[in-house]
Amino acid sequence: MCLTRQASPLRRDITVSPRTPVSTETGPAVEAAKAAKAREERATGLRGSIHRRPVTWFFVLAYVLSWAAWTPYVLSQNGLGVWDFAFPGTGAAPQLLGILPGGYLGPIVSALLLTGLTEGRAGLRAWRGRMTKFRVNWxxxxxxxxxxxxxxxITSAVVSDSGPAMPTAMVLAAFLPGLIGQMVTTGLAEEPGWREFAxxxxxxxxxxxxxxxxxxxLWGVWHLPLFLTxxxxxxxxxxxxxxxFVITAIAFSFVxxxxxxxxxxxxxLVMLLHCGVNNFFSIAxxxxxxxxxxxxxxxxxxxGSLVGAxxxxVATRGRLGAGSASGDGALPGRAA
Structure with a gap:
């Protein structure tokens, strides 16, 4: 949600996080959890605090790193105008140059750093496996x-009180490349932290x-400095x-x-959901x-977010898919 406005405890239970099957006694995720527990028992001071409160440290680092990297953009002529400097380019280029560094330095770097510190190489291997989990029911x-x-x-038609026009050939041609671009920028920058780690x-x-x-x-408020640009x-x-914006972030998070x-x-798939929204408002x-x-x-x-939430x-009775037995990514309805 960053580039366009128009737009653990270490052992994991499949009941609430179906990423790692609890019935498996070996594998990168299990090894990472065991190694992390051993390190936590030995750690003291700052390292001990990180092992005991990895999610808290994730939020702190994500905010500090992103907001620090966004400061030049906020103070530039693209924002408050305090500095006599403007990010070059037209259209989306200044936003990419001004926002993307903070987008990457915050959530994804924080998640990688804390995963490495708390779970070691085994945790990073497991993290990579989840990030490349493309094999989901088509x-x-x-x-x-x-x-x-x-x-x-539909919601745009309701809000604007007008029917949609057919998208032009140019829009249709740009839609898929735009979606891929959003996946590499917004999706990869944000979701490995908020959704995958926290x-x-x-x-x-x-x-x-x-x-x-x-x-x-917390995801919504993380964007606040960008409202000064x-x-x-x-x-x-x-x-x-x-x-x-913050209410939208909360509602959309349930979906x-x-x-x-x-x-x-x-x-x-999660990144595709997020980036699909950005892509629609950016291109279509x-x-x-x-x-x-x-x-x-x-x-x-x-x-749209409120209705989806x-x-x-209601459909999941507040369970939001937790405890689902559909490890192959089966559509809702095959498991409660």
Whole structure:
């Protein structure tokens, strides 16, 4: 959600995080958990604190590293205008140059660093395996690829009070390359931290509802400095815009938790869900709804996120896919 506004305890239980089957006694994830527990028992001082509270340290590092890297962008002519400097380029180029360093230095670097410190090489191997979990039932990819633009088209029509125009050939040609670009930038920068590192550990301790209620607002608030830049509409941004964004992040997080759990922790699929939203508003929305404003786009995303959250909460009775037996990424309905 970063590049376009228009848009553990160490042992893991499949009941709340289907990434690592509990019935398996060997393997990288189990080895990582055993090694991490041994290191935790020996660690003292700062290292001991990191071993005992890895998620807390993740949030602290993600904020500190990202906000520090975003400071030049915020103070530049692309933001508050304190510095007599502007990031070069037109269109999305200044945002890429100004935002991407902080996007990568925050969530993904923090997750990698803490995984290495707490779980060692075995943990990093397991992390890599989850990040490359592409083998998911093909219907999941179809659902995500089709449902995101379909849902956002409907909510955009509701908000703008006008029917969508057929997307042009140029939009259709740019849609897939744009999605791939978003996966490499926004998806890879953010989701390895928020969803892959923090969510499973919090789920094991607090359950899926509370874990999502923690990650959602922290994910949304993490973006706050960017509202002081062109990304957030500065200087015309209002507190209502910021509040809508944070509420959207919370609501959308419930949908993302459900997809993460139901797909047995497929990070590529989670990233695809996230980036599908960004891609729609970056490439298709203005072409299909020529009169759409920035406020309309944020309202359409908010509406879609609230409806999606309500559906998955009711359909799963608040379990959000946790405890699902569908290790192959079967579609909902085959397991409660």
């Amino acid at each position: 219907r999941w990819y179809a659902v995500v690829l089709l449902s995101v633009p379909a849902a956002l088209t 969510m499973p550990r919090l789920q094991e301790r607090y359950g899926p509802l509370a874990a999502t209620a923690i990650v959602g607002p 062109e990304w957030g509409g500065y200087p015309d941004v209002t507190w209502v815009d910021v509040l809508k 993302m938790t459900w997809v993460f759990n139901r797909s047995s922790g497929s990070m590529p 929305a203005m072409d299909m709804f020529p009169g759409m404003t920035r406020q309309d786009a944020s309202s359409a995303f908010l509406l 309500l559906i998955v909460l």
